Amino acid sequence: MSKRTLSIAAIPGDGIGPEVIDAGMEVLKAVAKRDGGFQIKSERFDWGSDRYLKKGDFLPDNALDTLRAFDAIFFGSAGDPRIPDHVTLWGLRLKICQSLDQYANVRPARLLPGIKGPLRDVTAKQLDWVIVRENSEGEYAGAGGRVHQGLPEEVGLDISVFTRNGVERIQRFAFELAKSRPRKKLTLVTKSNAQRHGMVFWDSVFERVKADYPDVETDKMLVDAMTTRMVLQPESIDTVVATNLHADVLSDLAAALTGSLGIAPTGNIRPEGDAPSMFEPIHGSAFDIMGKGIANPLGAFWSGAMLLENQGELAAAARLMQAIERVTGEGKHLPRDLGGKAGTKEVTDAVLEAIRTAND
Ligand code: IPM
Ligand code: MG
Numbered sequence: 001m002s003k004r005t006l007s008i009a010a011i012p013g014d015g016i017g018p019e020v021i022d023a024g025m026e027v028l029k030a031v032a033k034r035d036g037g038f039q040i041k042s043e044r045f046d047w048g049s050d051r052y053l054k055k056g057d058f059l060p061d062n063a064l065d066t067l068r069a070f071d072a073i074f075f076g077s078a079g080d081p082r083i084p085d086h087v088t089l090w091g092l093r094l095k096i097c098q099s100l101d102q103y104a105n106v107r108p109a110r111l112l113p114g115i116k117g118p119l120r121d122v123t124a125k126q127l128d129w130v131i132v133r134e135n136s137e138g139e140y141a142g143a144g145g146r147v148h149q150g151l152p153e154e155v156g157l158d159i160s161v162f163t164r165n166g167v168e169r170i171q172r173f174a175f176e177l178a179k180s181r182p183r184k185k186l187t188l189v190t191k192s193n194a195q196r197h198g199m200v201f202w203d204s205v206f207e208r209v210k211a212d213y214p215d216v217e218t219d220k221m222l223v224d225a226m227t228t229r230m231v232l233q234p235e236s237i238d239t240v241v242a243t244n245l246h247a248d249v250l251s252d253l254a255a256a257l258t259g260s261l262g263i264a265p266t267g268n269i270r271p272e273g274d275a276p277s278m279f280e281p282i283h284g285s286a287f288d289i290m291g292k293g294i295a296n297p298l299g300a301f302w303s304g305a306m307l308l309e310n311q312g313e314l315a316a317a318a319r320l321m322q323a324i325e326r327v328t329g330e331g332k333h334l335p336r337d338l339g340g341k342a343g344t345k346e347v348t349d350a351v352l353e354a355i356r357t358a359n360d
Contacts (some may be wrong), residue, residue: 001175001334002037002144003036003037003039004037004038004039004268004312005038005041005229006038006039006040006042006071006072006313007040007041007042007043007069007070007071007072007306008025008028008041008043008070008071008073008074009042009043009045009066009067009070009072009073009074009254010025010042010043010044010071010073011043011044011047011073011075011076011096012044012046012048012076012250013048013049013075013076013077013078013092013093014048014049014050014076014077014078014079014088014285014287015079015080015089015250015284015285015286015287015290016076016077016283016285016286016289016290016295017048017075017076017077017285018073018076018315019290019291019293019295019297019344020076020281020295020296020297020299020300020344021075021076021300023297023300023301023344023345023347023348024074024297024300024301024303024304025040025042025074026043026348027297027301027304027320027323027348027351027355028040028074028304028307028308028320028353028354029042030306030352030355031316031319031320031323031331031355032313032316032355033318034316034319034355034356034358035313035315035319037313037315038313038316038318039081040055042074044071045063045066047060047063047084047092047094047247048061048078048080049078049079049080049082050080052087052088052091053080053082053083054248055316057091058078058088058092058095059091059095059096060090060198061303063096064096064099064100066273067090067096067100067275067276068275068276070101070276070278071311072276072279072307072310073096073104073157073276073277073278073279074278074279074280074300074303074304074307075280075301076280076281076300077277077280077281077283077284077285077286077322078092078093078285079284079285079286079287080287081287085159086249089092090142094142094308096268096278097135097136097268097278097311098136100270100276100278101130101136101270101275102135102136102168102268102269102270102275102277102278103134103135103136103137103166103173103200103269103270103271104132104133104134104135104170104171104267104268104269104271105132105133105134105244105247105267105268105269106130106131106132106133106177106266106267106268106269106306107130107131107132107247107251107254107265107266107282107304108129108130108131108157108256108306109127109128109129109130109131109251109254109257109264110124110127110258111123111124111128111141111210111244111254111258111259111337112124112258112259112263112324112328112329113261113324113325113328113329113342114328114329114330114331115258115263115328115338116259116339116348117256117257117258117259117260119231119234119338120255122234124206125235125249126234126235127234127235127257127258127324129183129234129237129239129240130177130236130238130239130242131172131240131241131242131247131250132174132177132239132241132242133243133244133247133248133251133252133302134167134170134241134242134243134246134247135170135244135268135344136163136166136245136272137162137163137166138162138166138198138243138244138245139158139160139243139244139245140245141159141160141161141327142159142221143158143159143160143161144159145157148336158270158355160195160198160243161236161244162184162198162201162202162221162243164201164205167201167205168205168209168300168313169271170241171188171205171206171209171241171355172209172212173203173271174186174240174241174253175209175210175212175213177239178213178216178238178239179213179215179216181238181239183217183238184215184216184217184238184240185216185217185218185219185237185238185239186213186216186218186223186236186239186240186241187218187219187220187221187226187237187239187240187241188202188206188215188218188220188221188241188242189204189220189222189223189226189240189241189242189243189247190202190220190222190223190242190246190272191222191223191224191242191246193221193222195343198209199228201241202243203220205207206220211343214317221253223242223250224251226240227250227253230250230253230254230257231253231257235346239314240314251264251266251282252282253291255282259327259338260293260337260338261282261284261299261337262281262295262296262298262299262301262335262337263284263296263298263299263336264272264281264282264283265279265280265281265282265298265299265300265302265303265305265306266279266280266281266282266303266306267277267279267306267310268280269310270308274352277310279303279304279306280289280300280303281298281300281303281308282301283296283299286315289320291345293344293345294335294336294344294346295344296334296335296336296338296344296345297344297347297348297351298324298335298337298347298351299327301320301324302321302324303319304318305321305324308309308320318352319355320355321359322354322358323351323354323355323358324351324354326354326358327347327350327351328352332348332351333346333347333349333350334347334354
């Protein structure tokens with residue numbers, strides 16, 4: 001039987017993106033080789049801020065059609081000190097996510113073995129969350145404008161857009177995910193005391209959707225109260241669903257509570273599978289450490305494991321996660337942000353070695 005070929009579009013992007021994505025591709029290819037059931041074909045696209053500064057666009061005109069032909073996208077980061085952040089975000093990452101309608105942003109947060117988070121006495125079992133972020137509209141809809149620019153009466157408007165279809169599909173996705181996890185628990189986060197239109201709408205859609213999932217336990221939190229609950233009662237949380245902006249903020253807190261932003265992974269998922277999903281570490285471009293060989297590649301590796309899982313390569317995904325956990329658990333090759341001294345290459349070599357020598 002011929003092997004399945006998994007095609008991956010690698011978009012390293014800016015800053016430390018190329019360092020961690022190149023390391024990530026190496027690790028993905030090693031795990032595919034080890035498990036033998038499939039092979040990876042990848043193509044690297046130099047789309048990002050350097051291209052923008054030279055040619056005036058982050059992506060070529062046919063980029064989205066090019067991407068559609070791949071099974072998955074592996075993305076590094078977007079952001080460059082020479083370009084305003086909103087220009088980069090809208091020209092590159094949001095353009096891909098929104099055009100391919102990758103509406104479910106999935107952000108696992110878990111204490112990996114050997115890693116000490118800032119919370120005293122919290123065990124890995126007590127901090128094992130998945131945050132589901134609405135990824136197509138809401139506060140990131142791009143609706144709004146600037147009026148009377150430069151004049152004293154200038155106005156800036158950012159309008160959140162919540163559609164019934166958009167809210168319902170992300171909530172259903174979160175219910176399905178919660179249902180697939182052992183605790184079957186979902187927390188809805190909004191701010192419906194203050195934002196009395198869109199957020200009350202989110203709450204009311206949730207009440208209806210909930211009726212279809214009687215086996216999922218639910219509760220509701222206001223986003224401000226959720227931040228304290230994440231710190232003070234982390235064990236009470238399992239799966240979380242929230243709007244684009246609220247989940248953006250909560251997922252940074254979640255990453256910090258699990259030790260470092262450097263390990264946090266994410267998937268921009270197109271659940272229907274009619275367009276590729278995109279996987280990326282959430283740490284950003286980190287220009288201050290670019291090119292020094294010290295970037296933490298573990299967030300890219302974990303994102304790679306999510307990519308494999310999304311593509312149904314469950315054994316390879318599990319093997320990669322075990323290799324990551326073996327390296328963090330042994331503690332000999334930890335990157336700087338996790339209290340060690342290892343550079344990108346050392347961490348990568350340690351994970352490659354763990355993949356090679358896994359004996360099950
Ligand atoms: C994230 C990031 C982005 C976001 C930034 C880079 C605009 O913070 O992926 O969480 O807010 O979506
Ligand atoms: Mg963020």
